[in-house]
Amino acid sequence: MSLWKRRLPLICTIVFGIMGFILQLVPAFKSFLDIQNQWMTILFGFAIVIGVASLTKYHFKKIRQKPEERIFSYITFSSLIVMAVATLFGMKAETGIFNALYKNLFDYVYVPLDATIFSLLAFYITSAAFRAFKASSWLSTLLLFAGGIVMLGRVAFGPLMVFGELTQWIMSVPTVAAMRGIKIGIGLGMMATSIKIILGIERSFLGGE
Amino acid sequence: MKKKWYDVILQIGKPYIYLGMFIVVVVPFLAKCEMQTYETDISKTMYEKIESIYKYNQKNADSEMAILFAFDYGPSTTPENDPMVYSVLRHIFLREIPLLVWAPYVPYLDIAETRLNRIAKEYKAIYGKDYVFLGLAYPVDAYMISTGSDFRPLFNTDYYGNDVYSIPLLSKYYSYDNLGLVVSITSTSMPLFWLQYANALFDQEISVGTTAVSAADFYPFVSSGQFQGMLAGLKGAAEYEQMVERLENKIINKDIKVYLSDLYRDIDTSQINKKYFEPKFGAEEIQVAINRRSQARRGMSSQFGAHIYVIILILFGNLGYYFKNKESNKTTVTKAR
């Protein structure tokens, strides 16, 4: 068991895990909780450096190995630099070229691109629904009917209002019942996993036994 | 062998299905069809909660409650979350409830700032007195916990760089004690953070507006009363839009076009800080503002098309499967003989 790779991270996990637990239980230590929160902000800031380093390394290697795809790597690098510079100098500025660049990149490149990927869900959901809603057994037929009612009910009006009321019932009674069951299980699972990690029983995430 | 009709149906290529979806979504939207919708209890609960803060503030002019509004969504879900934000902010400004705003991630900041000032402008709200944009609250759990006592030390300055201790609104509102409600409009699981930290630790009441995809996640908390109502997807936004429209017509009691063009006409605009918004309305801007008031209901018409389309597809698909199975059963039976 090496010190740096295994023992030290394990000791840190145990110490900070138990500390976190105590901080939650003892109000008198609340000011330490504030310090912990401030540290978190700083640590998260450093983490992005690791990320950018990894991304750069990945693309440099890719440019060497797959020259036919290097155009994508160049696009990645230029986007990374341009956006970082524009945000760094333009976000807080009220006027100026960097501010204009940042605003335009954000409003007319980033926002539409992000929204586009999200809206792809509309298409994927059609093909997924097409496969999932198959009346092959009585359970799946039940799912099919419930799904149909909810879909109609969400856009109901006039004579379709009966679906609207049924939808409200489906969403607030059977759905909630199932969700609660799953959520209680998840809650306990999370608690058990946390305790396993804090006590050092589970250490696969440190890379092995 | 000749293809049977059900084979044709079952083998429709994905691109054609996607094209159909594109058409049923785009056509009603471009045709500017508007759809009225029925109002569900969970949306009404949220509306009533904000109304109750207004009533409380009327009675207790010196210990008014504020609302903390969290822009917990990014650029990707603006089409679904924006209409919620617009109508809820409109409600808050109409009722003159003090408003604090923050956003948990950098890409959300710009969205929050433009939306907030856009609506503030329509009601002559004054920055620092009626509303404050605190800026980035990252990592958000730290900020949620700090709001239990005082969030100001973590912010130091607001989004615009003003010292938080110099902003009049923040001398009164800096902890859950004076917050009547937290509104989180989101496409993420942020409401669960609010639940864990603000509600469980500090008994803070929370209302949520969320995309339809994640709404199912939060229904249990709405029915248990941990969330004070919820706007579920575009439909929830459309419902709120209708309710706020009724309220606005009642309070303003004027054609919106006239109201907006008169808003900054007769007052001394030199007193208003142009950093936050330009105190005047152009004709085009007024039109956009009017369109914005029915954004969700226009979206609902596209949603109607999409839902009906998916139902038809599922129906056709199942008919195809049914007849194909029937046919294949028949052939196996004949072969067995």
Add this chain to the structure above:
Amino acid sequence: MKRFVYILVIISLLFSAGFAEEAENNNELDFTPKGKLEIKDKGNDDGTGVNVFFRPQNKPEEVKYYLLRVYYKSVSEDNLAAQYRIENKDRRYKFNVSLQKRRKHPYPNSRKGVARVYVSNEKGEAVKAFLTESTNTSASWFNINKLSAFMGVLLFLLFVYIFIKQARRGVEFFIRKIPGLEELDNAVGRATELGKPIYYIPGIGTTSRIATLASLNILAPVTRKVAKFATPLKVPNRDPVVMSIAQDVVKEGYMAEGRPDLFNSNDVFFLTRQQFAFAGAVSGLFKREKPGAVFLLGKFYAESLIFAETANDVGAIQIAGTDSVSQIPFFIAACDYTLIGEELFAASGYLSGDPLIVGTMKAQDYLKAILIVLLFIGIILNIFDIDIITKYILQR
């Protein structure tokens, strides 16, 4: 005699000057300001909170506004913690005040809070102070609201202790079959046969999400299986911290199987922190590299269906699992196998068969049973309007 008169005059002048100064400070009022002021320790906190109560007792025509100032330690401008303008109405005002000094984090667990009420003018300025009360606060050493959570943890630890002891003695515990995890070998095998890479996405959460840690725990046995077949394994990441942990996990996995040569740090890489940019990048990778098997385990949000449908499109076997309840339906619709909720957390024990971990799973089941019994009793008692369990045990 003359001298005596002079002295008398001087003394009286001095006195009147003194009084004049006093009057300037206090602005003689033609009524007596009255009110009831209380300051109390808030309790169950870190000793910074006080509750201040004030009830005005003057006629509204005498005083329109009062000003309440709460100080930390002593009355001075520097120590002002909060200030409230109070309208003279016939009601009892309550204020929660934090005695935390601005921008500083002092650590005393007990402090003094002073509340002082002034008569105020129209401008909101203090005119005359007339009531001062003070209290000492104390920090509490246990948050009573977390008692049942604390008891739950203690109970769980007790169960863990019992079952781990049993496991050490060689008692074998039964775990029901989880199809998704049973298929793991097949998925890896099929990708190897097809000569295609395997993609493992540890979700888009940070390390503070337990689902992410659970996913990293599964990555270890998956890597070992992959190492046996020497199939390329790629792990794109959205969080840099998760990435560095994943790199270590994969490296150790290869080393454990005696194949450190297979490890390439470039196979576990960071893409972007933006959710949908990440979704776009990963589906692009799927489309170009056409993986044979895709593992989607961890915390997923709206992008889950984009991953699942793209992977389905390129014909990969998909094993998915998440604790995001709203994403489970999408995974069930689009993926071959789905670990629902807590199955994700149970996976590492299931795969490793480590008696210690399986013991904790057993403990978890017992706690669940106790919770179910409590819920049932709570429901029945609630029918009879007795909320002792729901109010004092389950909600605490």
